[in-house]
Amino acid sequence: MRRTSVVGNAALGAGFALVVLVMAAQYAAQGRVWALDAATGAAVCVLALGRGRSRGGAAALGLAVVGAAALVARLTGLPGEPGAAAVLGLLVLGGSAVRTLPWRSAAVLGVAGLALMAAGLLTAPAPATSFRVGIEVWALALAAGLGLRLLDDRRRATAEAVRHEERLALARELHDLVAHHITGVVVQAQAARIVARKRPEQLDDTLAGIEAAGADALSAMRRVVGLLRAADDTPGTAPATPGAAELAALVERFDGHGPDVRLRLPERDAEPWPPEVATTVHRIVQESLTNVARHAAHAHTADVTVARTPAALTVTVTDDAPPGHTRHLRPTGFGLLGMRERVEALGGTFTAGSGPAGGWTVHAELPVPAGGVR
Incomplete structure (x- = not known):
């Protein structure tokens, strides 16, 4: 970016120098005094090239130089200012300032420039062509600067929206992984305390389960970090899409560490699930069973049902947690919020809440395009 700016400024400087030399040569060929026009044009062009330090200050100083040169030309009977080089420099200064200054400062500068040109047009003897051109060029500079400013605002808004979506996606992934695996560790650690008191000979197996759950958590975190650090979307960097087999394995990991979990899948589902739908189903089941383990310890069973319609x-x-042991979930908890965002992003519907006889139900409906995977 810096190299591009340097090259652009160098090209602009070459263009400025060419205009100053051409106008000086033209004035000299006509027998007119060219020194004031060349000096004014060179000064404004130099300010335009150095505008990066203070765009507002450079533009204001450029207007002041043009106003002073016009006054000198009027008092000495020299050719009217601003000349072509000065006008070109003002075009760059005005557009750059309006593009970057705060709105109030940009408005003040724009009005000041128009007022200066209008005053010169009204007080100069006819035909005052230079000031008419100056007004037109200054208005063009303001319009160009405003257009670029709006374009920059749109780009920033788009970039911020993308960053926001990326942060939300990352937050959902991290929450799902951490809550799932850490809950497994906590539940097994609680079981280990009971086993240590009642069946100490089984403690090693329980501790091995805790170790395995911790290793799974580390592996999952490494996969997420690996995806974040990947330089490009090369094959092998994306995780495999979870299917029915992975869903069964997920349920099996929960079974035996809390309520009995029963899984029901479509009997025959010839069409594969779209990857985004399959991932969302997997995350919903994972988060829901994690919540059962954390908040519904008195439940005896948990049912996971996946059904397919056209x-x-x-x-x-x-x-089936009894009413007296209803979980204490916030309606806007991160887990529920993440599930809702995943479902609604696919155009589906999501509901979650307790039933009149107790227990908790999470239900999501995800649209699947005809033909399955696209």
Whole structure:
């Protein structure tokens, strides 16, 4: 970016120098005094080239130089100012200032420039062509600067929206992974305390389960970090899309460390699930069972049902925790919020809440395009 700016300024400087020399040569050939025009044009062009330090200050100083040169030309009977080089420099200064200055400062500078040109047009003897051109060029500079400013604002808004979506996606992934694996560790650690008191001979197996759950958590975190550090989307960097087999393995990991978990899948589902739908189903089941383990310890069973219709895939997770042990979940908890965002991003519907007889139900309906994977 810096190299591009240097090259652009060098090209602009060459253009400025050419205009100053051409106008000086033209004035000399006509027998007119060219020194004031050349000096004014060179000064404004130099300010335009050095505008990066203070764009507002450079533009204001450029207007002051043009105003002073016009006054000198009027008092000495020299050719009217601003000349072509000075006008070109003002075009760059005005556009750059309006593009970058705060709105109030940009408005003040724009009005000041128009007022200066209008005053010169009204007080100069006819035909005052230079000031008419100056007004037109200054207006063009303001319009160009405003257009570039709006374009920059749109780009920043787009970039911020993308960063926001990326942060949300990352937050969902980290929450799902951390909550799932750490809950497994906590549940097994609680079980280890009971086993140590009642069946100490089984303690090694329980501790091995805790070790395995911790290793799984580390592996999952490494995969996420690896995806974040990947330089490009090369084959092998993306995680495999979880399917029915991975869903069964997920349920199996929960079974035996809390309520009995029963999984029901479509009997025959010839069409594969779209990757984004399959991932969302997997995350919903994972987060829902994690919540069962954390908040519904008194539940005896949890049912996971995935059903397929011609236009949608539905997933429902319910538990039978008694009313007296209803979980204390915030309606806007990160887990529920993440599940809702995933489902709604695919155009689906999501509901979650307790039933009249107790327990908790999470239900999501995800639209599946005809033909399965696209």
